[in-house]
Amino acid sequence: xxxxxxxxxxxxxxxxxxxxxxxxxxxxxxxxxxxxxxxxxxxxxxxxxxxxxxxxxxxxxxxxxxxxxxxxxxxxxxxxxxxxxxxxxxxxxxxxxxxxxxxxxxxxxxxxxxxxxxxxxxxxxxxxxxxxxxxxxxxxxxxxxxxxxxxxxxxxxxxxxxxxxxxxxxxxxxxxxxxxxxxxxxxxxxxxxxxxxxxxxxxxxxxxxxxxxxxxxxxxxxxxxxxxxxxxxxxxxxxxxxxxxxxxxxxxxxxxxxxxxxxxxxxxxxxxxxxxxxxxxxxxxxxxxxxxxxxxxxxxxxxxxxxxxxxxxxxxxxxxxxxxxxxxxxxxxxxx
Amino acid sequence: xxxxxxxxxxxxxxxxxxxxxxxxxxxxxxxxxxxxxxxxxxxxxxxxxxxxxxxxxxxxxxxxxxxxxxxxxxxxxxxxxxxxxxxxxxxxxxxxxxxxxxxxxxxxxxxxxxxxxxxxxxxxxxxxxxxxxxxxxxxxxxxxxxxxxxxxxxxxxxxxxxxxxxxxxxxxxxxxxxxxxxxxxxxxxxxxxxxxxxxxxxxxxxxxxxxxxxxxxxxxxxxxxxxxxxxxxxxxxxxxxxxxxxxxxxxxxxxxxxxxxxxxxxxxxxxxxxxxxxxxxxxxxxxxxxxxxxxxxxxxxxxxxxxxxxxxxxxxxxxxxxxxxxxxxxxxxxxx
Numbered sequence: 001x002x003x004x005x006x007x008x009x010x011x012x013x014x015x016x017x018x019x020x021x022x023x024x025x026x027x028x029x030x031x032x033x034x035x036x037x038x039x040x041x042x043x044x045x046x047x048x049x050x051x052x053x054x055x056x057x058x059x060x061x062x063x064x065x066x067x068x069x070x071x072x073x074x075x076x077x078x079x080x081x082x083x084x085x086x087x088x089x090x091x092x093x094x095x096x097x098x099x100x101x102x103x104x105x106x107x108x109x110x111x112x113x114x115x116x117x118x119x120x121x122x123x124x125x126x127x128x129x130x131x132x133x134x135x136x137x138x139x140x141x142x143x144x145x146x147x148x149x150x151x152x153x154x155x156x157x158x159x160x161x162x163x164x165x166x167x168x169x170x171x172x173x174x175x176x177x178x179x180x181x182x183x184x185x186x187x188x189x190x191x192x193x194x195x196x197x198x199x200x201x202x203x204x205x206x207x208x209x210x211x212x213x214x215x216x217x218x219x220x221x222x223x224x225x226x227x228x229x230x231x232x233x234x235x236x237x238x239x240x241x242x243x244x245x246x247x248x249x250x251x252x253x254x255x256x257x258x259x260x261x262x263x264x265x266x267x268x269x270x271x272x273x274x275x276x277x278x279x280x281x282x283x284x285x286x287x288x289x290x291x292x293x294x295x296x297x298x299x300x301x302x303x304x305x306x307x308x309x310x311x312x313x314x315x316x317x318x319x320x321x322x323x324x325x326x327x328x329x330x331x332x333x334x335x336x
Numbered sequence: 337x338x339x340x341x342x343x344x345x346x347x348x349x350x351x352x353x354x355x356x357x358x359x360x361x362x363x364x365x366x367x368x369x370x371x372x373x374x375x376x377x378x379x380x381x382x383x384x385x386x387x388x389x390x391x392x393x394x395x396x397x398x399x400x401x402x403x404x405x406x407x408x409x410x411x412x413x414x415x416x417x418x419x420x421x422x423x424x425x426x427x428x429x430x431x432x433x434x435x436x437x438x439x440x441x442x443x444x445x446x447x448x449x450x451x452x453x454x455x456x457x458x459x460x461x462x463x464x465x466x467x468x469x470x471x472x473x474x475x476x477x478x479x480x481x482x483x484x485x486x487x488x489x490x491x492x493x494x495x496x497x498x499x500x501x502x503x504x505x506x507x508x509x510x511x512x513x514x515x516x517x518x519x520x521x522x523x524x525x526x527x528x529x530x531x532x533x534x535x536x537x538x539x540x541x542x543x544x545x546x547x548x549x550x551x552x553x554x555x556x557x558x559x560x561x562x563x564x565x566x567x568x569x570x571x572x573x574x575x576x577x578x579x580x581x582x583x584x585x586x587x588x589x590x591x592x593x594x595x596x597x598x599x600x601x602x603x604x605x606x607x608x609x610x611x612x613x614x615x616x617x618x619x620x621x622x623x624x625x626x627x628x629x630x631x632x633x634x635x636x637x638x639x640x641x642x643x644x645x646x647x648x649x650x651x652x653x654x655x656x657x658x659x660x661x662x663x664x665x666x667x668x669x670x671x672x
Contacts, residue, residue, distance in 0.1 A: 025492075121469055133469070155364060
C-alpha cells in the first residue's frame with residue numbers, strides 16, 4: 001500500500017504539477033495547486049484504482065498516471081468543497097481559502113481541475129488513444145456525479161431543508177462521494193486492465209456500496225473519532241450544519257420538541273454555535289441511538305460491498321484481490 | 337455570422353447540456369448550467385473557431401462541436417469570474433450567484449467545466465481519436481493560461497497592488513483573456529482543418545494581439561459605452577476596482593496627489609463607492625488622456641493583428657478569410 005502511494009505522490013509532485021514561474025504571482029498559484037497534494041493523506045482512492053487494475057490482470061505501471069489524476073481530482077474537489085462548506089481545517093492544517101482567501105483558492109481549484117484533464121491526455125502514450133479517451137469518459141462521468149451530489153447537499157443548505165429521508169441522503173451521498181471515492185477509481189482500474197463491461201458494472205455496484213459505507217463511517221468518526229489523527233475539528237460536521245445520516249436519524253427518532261431544538265441549533269451559523277450547542281446535539285445523537293445506527297448501517301454497506309466483490313471474476317494477481325478486500329474492510333473499520 | 341451562432345446555440349441547448357432529472361435538486365442544477373448559455377451573447381469566440389477552420393480548408397461541420405465547447409468554456413469561466421469579481425450583472429441580467437447564491441453558482445461552474453470535457457470527447461466520432469486528443473490538449477493549454485491570468489489579477493486585488501506597469505497588465509490580459517477569446521479558438525479551428533504548426537504559431541500571434549486589443553476596447557466601452565446595449569452597469573469596472581490599462585495609465589499620468597486620491601477611491605469596496613467617487617475617477621481618466629490612450633492602443637493591437645493575419649497562407653474558403661478580417665475589425669471597432 002505505502003509503496004503505491006509513494007509512487008503516486010512522487011509522480012504528482014515531481015512530474016505532473018507545475019513548480020516554477022518567472023512571474024511571481026504565477027509561482028504563488030503553483031504553490032497553491034501543490035498545497036493540498038503535499039499534505040499527508042491516505043491515498044485510498046488511487047490505491048483502489050491500481051489494485052483493481054492488477055487484480056483484473058493489468059499492470060501497476062499502466063494505472064499510475066490515472067491513479068495520480070484521481071488524487072488530483074480529490075484535491076481540487078476538496079479546495080472547492082472547503083470553500084462551499086466553510087471548513088476551517090483540511091488534513092490538520094488550515095483550509096486553502098483560510099490561508100489565501102476564497103478568491104485565489106477558488107481559481108486555484110479551477111487550475112488544478114484543468115491540470116487533471118491535461119495530465120489525463122498523457123495516457124495516450126502508454127495506453128493508446130482509445131483507452132485514454134475511455135478513461136477520460138469515466139472521469140467526465142465521475143465529475144458529473146460528484147457535482148450533482150454536491151449540488152443536492154448545497155441546495156438543502158441554501159433551502160434550509162431538514163425534512164429529509166434516508167433515501168434523500170443515499171441519493172446525495174452516492175453521487176457526491178461514492179462515485180469519486182470508490183466506484184470511479186475501481187472502474188478506471190478495470191478499464192485499464194481491459195475488463196469486460198459486466199465486470200465494470202459489478203465494480204460500480206461494489207464502489208457505490210463501499211463508498212456510501214465509507215462516508216457514513218467518516219461522519220461517525222467526525223463525531224466520535226480522535227480529531228488529532230483525523231485532521232479536522234471534533235464534531236466539525238455539527239458546526240458546519242451537515243445533513244449526515246446520523247443527524248437525519250436523530251431528527252427522526254427524537255421527540256418533536258427535541259427535533260425542533262436540534263434543528264434550531266443546526267440552522268445557526270458556525271460562528272453562532274456555542275460548544276454547548278454542539279454538545280447538546282451530540283448528546284441527543286448518542287442518546288437516541290443515531291450514532292450506533294449509523295455505525296451499524298456502515299457495516300451493512302461494507303458487508304454488501306464485500307459480497308459484490310466475491311462475484312467478480314478476477315483474472316489477475318491474487319495478492320491484489322486480497323488487498324482489495326483488506327482495503328475495503330479497512331476503509332470502513334478504520335477508527336480515524 | 338448569425339447562421340453559425342444559431343447552429344452553435346442549438347447544439348449547446350438542444351444536445352450538449354442536460355435538461356431533465358427526476359430529482360428536483362438536480363433539475364435546478366441543470367437549469368443553472370443552462371442559464372448563461374441561454375442569455376443573448378455575440379458568439380465571437382465560436383465564430384473565430386469555425387471561420388478559421390473554413391479559411392484553412394476545413395469544414396464548418398467538423399468545427400461545430402469544438403466551437404460549442406468554446407462557448408461552454410466562456411460560460412463556466414464567467415460564472416466563476418462573476419463570483420470572484422463580485423459582479424452584479426451579466427449580459428444585462430443578474431449574475432448567476434446573485435440569482436442562486438455563491439455556493440450553488442460555484443458548483444454549477446464546476447459542473448459546466450466538466451461537461452465541456454465530456455462533450456470534447458465526442459469529437460472522436462467525427463474527427464478521429466488523435467485529432468480529438470489534440471483539440472483537448474489545446475483546451476488544457478487555454479484553461480491553464482486563463483487561470484494563470486485570472487490568478488495574477490486576483491493576486492493584485494488581494495495584495496492591494498496598484499504599482500503596476502503596462503507590461504504587468506499585458507502579461508495578465510494576454511493570459512486571462514486573449515488565449516481563450518481569440519488565440520485558442522483560432523488555433524482550434526486551424527487544428528481541425530489540419531493546418532501545419534507554422535500556421536498555428538501565426539494564429540497564436542494573431543490571437544494574442546487581437547485578444548489584448550479586444551479586452552482594452554472592452555474596458556473603454558465599460559467606461560464610455562452604452563450600458564443598456566453592453567449589458568453591464570456603466571463604469572462597473574471602476575466600482576469593481578479593476579486594474580485596466582486605462583486606470584494604470586491614469587495613475588501614471590496623474591500628479592502624485594490625484595493618483596493617491598484615485599487609488600484611495602479604487603481601494604474602496606463596491607458598496608463603499610459613491611456615484612461621486614466613480615465620476616471623479618472617470619473624469620481624471622478622461623482629463624489625463626487615459627481613455628484616448630487606451631483607444632489608440634487597442635487600434636494599434638488591431639493593426640498588428642491584421643498584419644499577422646496577412647502572413648498566413650490561407651488554403652480554404654476566401655469568404656471565410658474575408659470574414660475573419662471583418663470579425664477582427666468588428667471586435668475592436670465595435671461600440672458596444
